[in-house]
Amino acid sequence: LPKEDKTMGSYNNGSVKISEEVIVKIAQMAACEVEGVGRIFPKAVNSKSTKNNKGVILVTEDDGIIVTVQISVLENYKIIEVSEKVQEHVAESISTMAGITVKKVNVMVTGITSLK
Numbered sequence: 001l002p003k004e005d006k007t008m009g010s011y012n013n014g015s016v017k018i019s020e021e022v023i024v025k026i027a028q029m030a031a032c033e034v035e036g037v038g039r040i041f042p043k044a045v046n047s048k049s050t051k052n053n054k055g056v057i058l059v060t061e062d063d064g065i066i067v068t069v070q071i072s073v074l075e076n077y078k079i080i081e082v083s084e085k086v087q088e089h090v091a092e093s094i095s096t097m098a099g100i101t102v103k104k105v106n107v108m109v110t111g112i113t114s115l116k
Contacts, residue, residue, distance in 0.1 A: 036077035039072050041071065
């Protein structure tokens with residue numbers, strides 16, 4: 001993803017571009033759909049990125065993107081299992097909806113959310 005857009009391809013009628021905001025939104029929605037996720041943190045902790053997109057950080061490489069999602073897990077859920085499901089679902093959702101290769105999804109669990 002260049003700073004603003006990811007060119008998806010050129011077609012007879014022009015090109016298709018997807019903004020980083022859209023990729024971030026897809027990642028947020030996908031993570032929240034996973035059972036056991038309490039919430040997405042609005043600002044990622046310990047991020048070296050100057051672009052802190054609502055708990056989701058995107059790093060662009062020539063052959064795809066790396067996504068980092070910061071979440072809390074609901075109490076009584078297994079953190080590793082929830083994190084693995086988030087990794088799978090975020091990667092699949094971005095790939096399916098945007099056609100972008102996701103090299104990996106990092107999950108930072110920074111809290112436990114009470115069910116009460």
